Amino acid sequence: MESLTIQAIGLVILVTLLLNPVFCLNNCNFPAIFNFGDSNSDTGGLSAAFGQAPPPNGETFFHTPAGRYSDGRLLIDLITERLGLPYLSPYLDSLGSNFSHGANFATAGSTIRPQNTTMAQSGYSPISLDVQFVQYLDFQRRAKIIRKQGFFKNLLPDEGYFSRALYTFDIGQNDLTAGYKLNMSTEQVKAYVPDLLGQFSNVIKYIYDRGGRSFWIHNTGPLGCLPYVMDRFLVTPAQIDKYGCASPFNEVAQYFNLRLKEAAMQLRKELPSAAITYVDIYTAKYYLISHAKKLGFEDPFLACCGHGGKYNYNRFNKCGSKKFVNGKEIILAKSCRNPSVRINWDGTHFTEAANKWIFDQIVDGSFSDPPFPLQFACHRMDH
Numbered sequence: 001m002e003s004l005t006i007q008a009i010g011l012v013i014l015v016t017l018l019l020n021p022v023f024c025l026n027n028c029n030f031p032a033i034f035n036f037g038d039s040n041s042d043t044g045g046l047s048a049a050f051g052q053a054p055p056p057n058g059e060t061f062f063h064t065p066a067g068r069y070s071d072g073r074l075l076i077d078l079i080t081e082r083l084g085l086p087y088l089s090p091y092l093d094s095l096g097s098n099f100s101h102g103a104n105f106a107t108a109g110s111t112i113r114p115q116n117t118t119m120a121q122s123g124y125s126p127i128s129l130d131v132q133f134v135q136y137l138d139f140q141r142r143a144k145i146i147r148k149q150g151f152f153k154n155l156l157p158d159e160g161y162f163s164r165a166l167y168t169f170d171i172g173q174n175d176l177t178a179g180y181k182l183n184m185s186t187e188q189v190k191a192y193v194p195d196l197l198g199q200f201s202n203v204i205k206y207i208y209d210r211g212g213r214s215f216w217i218h219n220t221g222p223l224g225c226l227p228y229v230m231d232r233f234l235v236t237p238a239q240i241d242k243y244g245c246a247s248p249f250n251e252v253a254q255y256f257n258l259r260l261k262e263a264a265m266q267l268r269k270e271l272p273s274a275a276i277t278y279v280d281i282y283t284a285k286y287y288l289i290s291h292a293k294k295l296g297f298e299d300p301f302l303a304c305c306g307h308g309g310k311y312n313y314n315r316f317n318k319c320g321s322k323k324f325v326n327g328k329e330i331i332l333a334k335s336c337r338n339p340s341v342r343i344n345w346d347g348t349h350f351t352e353a354a355n356k357w358i359f360d361q362i363v364d365g366s367f368s369d370p371p372f373p374l375q376f377a378c379h380r381m382d383h
Ligand SMILES: *[C@@H]1O[C@H](CO)[C@@H](O)[C@H](O)[C@H]1NC(C)=O
Pocket: 113, 114, 115, 116
């Protein structure tokens, strides 16, 4: 009862703040974004380190491969656009990068915890969140020194940007599939989720210690609805939900998200000046997949770019894979005719059209805790 009253008061205050121009919150005017994550927000990190994502990735928007595993823009691109900032250069990219308004430390295949297998064995990126944090530290320290030298001044953020920036996170999905790849049961995967969140929270605290204040955290999506998961792991018919997704994997994702939300609450207590926004990407993505037709999309389980099988997904011939026959190149896994009506791009990632739909749901704060729009994510609920 008491907490309901508090919530009601909070809601009234919030509505007042948002509707009453006198009490209107200030736009945060974030001058930079520093992003950490996996392929959901990789703008070219893995490509810079281990080779470009092949065509037709990038075809819709960039008209060439652009380091992203999608036909076009990712959520992070739409976020930077909305904040009036340029697309993020990957920290690892040594060519043509401009970090004046931020940097992207994400790489496809990244996990929160370092894995005990090589990339060749398991496919996970060695640039796990702890490594991304070390790179961020190095970036912050050296940007200061190099700016003083003058020459690269216009390629690096102002020193003051580090405390005023938005720090964005989208990571965890690969930690969950990593356990299944080691033949763990759902119970065994759940058992290490607290460890994942302990390591995740530590990184937020370290960034806070170095001046970061605004954190925008995406929870993990419904991985049980992704062709690569349904294709890779054993799923019995009884485990398929009414929309066609594999329940055990979605349950694990929801369990991770529940603990992530708790971790965010705990961080708000421990970091008195931090604004921490938890964004429920899961619900937005699941709604999109379960209402695909109604929203104007085609079969949400059919990969646009792929090669055969039930989902047009074959893990041995992924999007863009080709073979040579008598010296002639043949593309095996091509794009579909109209990616703008598709949700799934390559079995694992979303199309630009899907990303745009998801972005439109989350940008105004409807899926956020606290429910502030993106531009206001520097404010704490209790301020
Ligand atoms: C890797 O091995 C170490 C040492 O046994 C263990 O503490 C750690 O949890 C393992 N990491 C993963 C991701 O399994």
